[in-house]
Amino acid sequence: MGGKTTISVGSDGVAVITIINPPVNSLAFDVLNSLKENFDQALQRDDVKAIVITGAKGKFSGGFDINAFGGLQDGKSMSTGLASKPGYVSIDILSDTVEAARKPSVAAIDGLALGGGLEVAMACHARIATSTAQLGLPELQLGIIPGFGGTQRLPRLVGLAKALEMMLTSKPVRGEEAHNLGLVDAVVSGDELVDAARRWALDILECRKPWVSSLYRTDKLEPLGEAREILNFARTQARRQAPNLRHPQVCIDVIEEGIISGPRVGLMKEYNEFQVLLHSDTCKSLLHIFFAQRGTTKVPGVTDRGLKPRQIKKVAILGGGLMGSGIATALVQSGFEVVLKEVNQKFLEGGLGRIKANLMSSVKKGKLTQEKFEKTMSRLKGVLDYESFKDVDMVIEAVIEDVSLKQQIFSDLEKYCSPNCILASNTSTIDLNLIGEKTNSQDRIIGAHFFSPAHVMPLLEIVRTSKTSPQAVVDLLDVGKKIRKTPVVVGNCTGFAVNRMFFPYAQAAFLLVEHGADLYKIDRAITKFGMPMGPFRLCDLVGFGVAVATGGQYVVNFPERTYKSMIIPLMQEDKRAGESTRKGFYVYNDKRKASPDPEIKKYIEKAREMSGVSVDPKLAKLSDKDIIEMIFFPVVNEACRVYAEGIAVKAADLDIAGVMGMGFPPYRGGVMFWADTVGSKYIYGRLEEWSKTYGGFFKPCAYLAERAALGAPLSAPLDQAKSRL
Ligand SMILES: C[C@H](O)CC(=O)SCCNC(=O)CCNC(=O)[C@H](O)C(C)(C)COP(=O)(O)OP(=O)(O)OC[C@H]1O[C@@H](n2cnc3c(N)ncnc32)[C@H](O)[C@@H]1OP(=O)(O)O
Numbered sequence: 001m002g003g004k005t006t007i008s009v010g011s012d013g014v015a016v017i018t019i020i021n022p023p024v025n026s027l028a029f030d031v032l033n034s035l036k037e038n039f040d041q042a043l044q045r046d047d048v049k050a051i052v053i054t055g056a057k058g059k060f061s062g063g064f065d066i067n068a069f070g071g072l073q074d075g076k077s078m079s080t081g082l083a084s085k086p087g088y089v090s091i092d093i094l095s096d097t098v099e100a101a102r103k104p105s106v107a108a109i110d111g112l113a114l115g116g117g118l119e120v121a122m123a124c125h126a127r128i129a130t131s132t133a134q135l136g137l138p139e140l141q142l143g144i145i146p147g148f149g150g151t152q153r154l155p156r157l158v159g160l161a162k163a164l165e166m167m168l169t170s171k172p173v174r175g176e177e178a179h180n181l182g183l184v185d186a187v188v189s190g191d192e193l194v195d196a197a198r199r200w201a202l203d204i205l206e207c208r209k210p211w212v213s214s215l216y217r218t219d220k221l222e223p224l225g226e227a228r229e230i231l232n233f234a235r236t237q238a239r240r241q242a243p244n245l246r247h248p249q250v251c252i253d254v255i256e257e258g259i260i261s262g263p264r265v266g267l268m269k270e271y272n273e274f275q276v277l278l279h280s281d282t283c284k285s286l287l288h289i290f291f292a293q294r295g296t297t298k299v300p301g302v303t304d305r306g307l308k309p310r311q312i313k314k315v316a317i318l319g320g321g322l323m324g325s326g327i328a329t330a331l332v333q334s335g336f337e338v339v340l341k342e343v344n345q346k347f348l349e350g351g352l353g354r355i356k357a358n359l360m361s362s363v364k365k366g367k368l369t370q371e372k373f374e375k376t377m378s379r380l381k382g383v384l385d386y387e388s389f390k391d392v393d394m395v396i397e398a399v400i401e402d403v404s405l406k407q408q409i410f411s412d413l414e415k416y417c418s419p420n421c422i423l424a425s426n427t428s429t430i431d432l433n434l435i436g437e438k439t440n441s442q443d444r445i446i447g448a449h450f451f452s453p454a455h456v457m458p459l460l461e462i463v464r465t466s467k468t469s470p471q472a473v474v475d476l477l478d479v480g481k482k483i484r485k486t487p488v489v490v491g492n493c494t495g496f497a498v499n500r501m502f503f504p505y506a507q508a509a510f511l512l513v514e515h516g517a518d519l520y521k522i523d524r525a526i527t528k529f530g531m532p533m534g535p536f537r538l539c540d541l542v543g544f545g546v547a548v549a550t551g552g553q554y555v556v557n558f559p560e561r562t563y564k565s566m567i568i569p570l571m572q573e574d575k576r577a578g579e580s581t582r583k584g585f586y587v588y589n590d591k592r593k594a595s596p597d598p599e600i601k602k603y604i605e606k607a608r609e610m611s612g613v614s615v616d617p618k619l620a621k622l623s624d625k626d627i628i629e630m631i632f633f634p635v636v637n638e639a640c641r642v643y644a645e646g647i648a649v650k651a652a653d654l655d656i657a658g659v660m661g662m663g664f665p666p667y668r669g670g671v672m673f674w675a676d677t678v679g680s681k682y683i684y685g686r687l688e689e690w691s692k693t694y695g696g697f698f699k700p701c702a703y704l705a706e707r708a709a710l711g712a713p714l715s716a717p718l719d720q721a722k723s724r725l
Pocket residue numbers: 023024026027062063064065066067112114115116117119138139142145146147148150294295
């Protein structure tokens with residue numbers, strides 16, 4: 001609490017108002033009130049000729065205080081604590097006080113000017129920034145639209161097309177680009193920033209620089225006909241990319257209103273729509289994801305012990321396949337030295353080639369210069385023995401999912417690596433206790449489960465056993481941060497959190513199809529729900545070999561709830577193994593476009609015969625809603641087990657694991673959050689009903705039964721769950 005602004009008036013007659021609210025100088029109500037008070041003071045004081053607004057400690061402002069959204073959603077209005085007037089901040093403060101003032105104001109921007117922060121800056125008469133400043137309106141990523149005039153001012157400063165791009169993608173621009181776009185008026189170094197802004201403000205006063213009110217500029221706006229075309233194009237694109245989301249369309253409508261009816265009308269529409277969107281499920285879900293993502297690095301009993309991460313400089317990777325080379329790419333890119341070990345020269349060359357190709361693709365996209373590419377490659381070394389392992393700080397094993405091979409590797413590692421070296425495995429399913437069974441190094445054995453392609457996918461599942469030391473977890477969290485992954489720390493079990501939660505995803509789909517549902521309809525319904533692809537398309541992508549190998553682990557470990565379907569083994573007999581063979585549940589053309597294949601019917605019928613299942617006419621006519629529930633309620637059920645067993649310490653961690661590991665739509669808040677919007681009672685009732693008809697696969701777990709009986713949310717903190725950590 002206690003954000004504020006300060007004011008100091010220099011002998012040059014310029015008042016500098018500084019926003020102070022660590023860590024990102026967010027615009028809490030206190031700050032906005034204080035900004036208004038200090039601005040009024042500056043206007044009234046005779047010794048003040050001009051005004052500079054800046055942010056403390058190298059950050060202008062990260063925008064409106066996101067912590068305050070909860071209160072607003074609980075019924076308070078955006079004007080709470082300021083005045084009970086619609087549009088008080090955007091109209092009364094920013095337009096009628098700051099922009100309409102008879103004294104010029106200049107924003108001095110270093111670090112962040114995001115959301116409300118940039119909106120304050122755009123209300124000033126000029127903006128000076130550093131080259132590293134980040135300026136953007138990322139409100140759409142929170143399910144809302146800019147609410148302090150951003151929808152009206154940004155198009156007038158940078159043109160409609162660029163403004164739409166910035167708002168719809170939520171991506172900020174850096175100082176230089178902002179300058180080229182006309183969003184800022186000059187770029188200077190951090191040391192010169194405030195002085196340059198002071199001079200600029202005085203220059204405006206003395207007519208040496210223009211006195212610009214961005215709200216009333218029209219020179220950057222495209223002619224009306226062209227503007228309409230741009231807006232319609234953006235509407236179509238946004239609908240295609242996010243068919244389930246309303247707020248991007250609302251954002252476009254609000255911008256259009258300002259262009260057609262004038263910016264004051266636009267500001268009022270912006271205010272009204274903002275209030276509506278703030279209460280939407282989408283906004284609530286995305287806010288949950290925002291905080292849940294930042295909460296994953298806070299692990300009770302680990303990150304609250306005051307442990308400092310040890311320095312990890314050199315990492316060895318075992319196995320240069322798809323996973324190993326992806327992990328190596330992520331590491332070398334972030335400055336780590338990497339030793340890649342393979343079993344023979346051919347495999348080693350293959351692995352090194354893949355890393356090179358990954359980096360080259362960044363060069364081709366202009367994200368990496370040739371010079372940096374060469375420097376990055378120089379940090380990589382390929383080896384065939386353990387000789388160079390003696391001074392590595394961490395090893396990540398990424399060989400095939402074979403328990404005895406992994407056991408052998410880990411006992412070798414114990415011999416060749418230093419006693420402090422962290423021994424990590426990238427296994428996606430195998431119990432870590434089993435992997436380390438033949439060693440005496442259980443305290444430094446840890447899971448570093450990446451998702452393919454490892455240099456692209458944002459999640460890192462960190463798996464700790466009951467013996468893994470907190471120090472090893474802290475070290476791996478630090479490595480994760482350096483390679484820009486979102487970590488989720490989970491306990492040890494078959495499949496850990498992500499794969500275990502999602503194994504029923506494909507299983508439910510097979511059960512439905514064997515009982516008569518249409519597989520392509522299932523994929524369509526699931527994609528419409530917001531998953532990147534349905535379960536059958538996903539099986540094709542992953543490949544049947546992997547699907548069978550991981551499925552085997554579940555049959556062994558959770559036999560009572562594994563649905564054993566013969567569809568995949570039958571297809572494998574015909575050399576159909578998924579996208580890599582161009583034939584799986586779909587057939588694929590040269591451009592990897594998937595088309596349904598009528599041949600599939602014969603495998604389904606044969607599998608049905610073998611399992612003795614008969615077609616249920618009800619399942620042949622399932623609605624999309626039924627499909628979604630029959631696929632995802634088993635996922636929720638398993639997520640509940642994972643939570644109740646203490647594999648995840650927070651339900652929110654499972655939400656992040658599902659969103660980042662499996663592509664569960666973030667605007668539904670993650671599996672557990674979404675389940676709570678549906679209700680534990682309803683989910684329990686449906687699962688219970690299906691388990692009677694279709695068997696144990698659907699049987700609700702004890703935790704779900706208990707929560708349903710209490711009518712309690714599934715994601716509320718656990719009181720008595722026995723932790724396995
Ligand atoms: C009316 C207006 O139009 C509406 C708005 O302005 S909505 C807000 C628009 N602004 C945003 O969306 C920016 C959101 N923030 C971010 O993208 C990133 O936090 C950032 C780029 C500012 C900083 O990123 P990074 O350096 O990686 O630090 P990050 O861990 O994300 O954030 C640091 C802390 O600041 C907090 N924070 C970041 N932005 C915040 C905000 N706008 N309000 C309140 N807290 C914020 C985070 O919750 C985190 O808190 P924690 O340490 O307690 O977990």
